Amino acid sequence: MNLLDRSIVRQFLGTFAFALLAIIVIFVVIDAMENLDDFIDRDTAAPVILRYYLFFMPEIIKLVTPVAMLLASLFVTARMSTQNELTAMKTAGVSLARLMAPFIALALLVSAFSVWFNGWIVPHANRLKFAIEREYLQKNLAAGVGSNIYFQDSPVRILGIGAYDPTRTLATRVTIQDFAEGDLTVLRARIDALSMQWDSTARRWVLMNGTRRSFDGGVERMEPFGVLTADRLRVDAEELRKKQEKPDEMEYLTLGRFIENQRAAGQDVSRWLVDFYSKVSFPFASVIVVLFGVPFSSVKRRGGAGVQLGISLLICFIYLIFMKVSQVFGYNGDLPPLLTAWAANILFLAAALLVIARVPK
Numbered sequence: 343m344n345l346l347d348r349s350i351v352r353q354f355l356g357t358f359a360f361a362l363l364a365i366i367v368i369f370v371v372i373d374a375m376e377n378l379d380d381f382i383d384r385d386t387a388a389p390v391i392l393r394y395y396l397f398f399m400p401e402i403i404k405l406v407t408p409v410a411m412l413l414a415s416l417f418v419t420a421r422m423s424t425q426n427e428l429t430a431m432k433t434a435g436v437s438l439a440r441l442m443a444p445f446i447a448l449a450l451l452v453s454a455f456s457v458w459f460n461g462w463i464v465p466h467a468n469r470l471k472f473a474i475e476r477e478y479l480q481k482n483l484a485a486g487v488g489s490n491i492y493f494q495d496s497p498v499r500i501l502g503i504g505a506y507d508p509t510r511t512l513a514t515r516v517t518i519q520d521f522a523e524g525d526l527t528v529l530r531a532r533i534d535a536l537s538m539q540w541d542s543t544a545r546r547w548v549l550m551n552g553t554r555r556s557f558d559g560g561v562e563r564m565e566p567f568g569v570l571t572a573d574r575l576r577v578d579a580e581e582l583r584k585k586q587e588k589p590d591e592m593e594y595l596t597l598g599r600f601i602e603n604q605r606a607a608g609q610d611v612s613r614w615l616v617d618f619y620s621k622v623s624f625p626f627a628s629v630i631v632v633l634f635g636v637p638f639s640s641v642k643r644r645g646g647a648g649v650q651l652g653i654s655l656l657i658c659f660i661y662l663i664f665m666k667v668s669q670v671f672g673y674n675g676d677l678p679p680l681l682t683a684w685a686a687n688i689l690f691l692a693a694a695l696l697v698i699a700r701v702p703k
Contacts, residue, residue: 393470594618612679
């Protein structure tokens with residue numbers, strides 16, 4: 343690393359840290375203005391509020407890192423252009439590609455760190471944050487005591503649960519329906535139980551107080567029971583709890599295993615796959631915005647820092663809007679999940695290459 347690289351790295355890291363801190367403060371202030379009344383109405387103690395924003399911090403960092411990267415690349419390059427440093431570099435034979443090298447190297451390091459950070463640290467913090475929201479703000483209640491849960495336990499079996507308490511691993515108003523393998527419109531057996539408890543020692547579900555019915559050749563047989571083991575159910579207590587979690591609460595590998603289990607059960611996993619691939623694609627937005635920001639700011643423009651700030655916010659706004667719109671198509675199965683997750687990066691990479699091609703070398 344020569345003197346030029348060290349100078350760029352030092353300026354970039356300083357600007358990035360300042361931009362990241364400033365955006366985090368703005369983000370927290372806006373969120374506090376929205377939620378503080380709810381906390382006060384429920385007599386929430388100050389330490390709880392502080393813990394809430396401490397657990398919220400990783401999610402904020404995840405969201406604003408590409409914005410801070412874009413701001414840093416734009417301001418550092420614009421400053422060098424304004425002070426005629428870029429002109430001196432070009433005169434000395436430094437190409438645009440050579441100038442961008444330290445920026446891209448830093449962006450790759452930040453993106454690699456963000457993949458780990460977004461895949462493991464952020465989900466853990468989100469679980470703790472959502473727990474506070476459920477208790478004090480009455481938000482994200484789906485991962486608490488769930489109700490009216492229906493899903494395929496296998497390609498021919500549907501499990502229905504009226505209510506499930508993950509803390510007690512107790513399900514109530516349980517229905518298990520088994521269909522014929524050759525014709526899923528033919529019901530072969532059905533079990534209705536008042537409750538179902540997870541036996542952690544035997545690692546199986548135990549049904550209590552219900553009836554078991556079988557249908558064979560149009561003849562129905564009914565058998566009441568007090569206790570019945572459900573050995574054939576694939577889902578365990580932990581998986582049932584995770585079925586109520588949001589992808590934002592699942593670590594990268596956990597979400598991958600959850601998707602495989604859902605696929606094996608015959609579920610449509612398009613929505614979860616989009617979120618799974620996005621845990622990797624979104625961090626690499628930092629590289630894309632740097633590829634866009636450095637060549638764009640290498641040309642002097644009227645308006646100075648104000649114009650650079652406005653352009654940064656506009657680019658990030660367009661990126662986020664496009665990402666959300668493409669996710670809708672991916673969730674509905676209209677686009678392949680992998681393409682959906684990377685669509686925004688592909689589009690902005692093409693825009694960045696176009697900017698690079700048009701900038702004087």
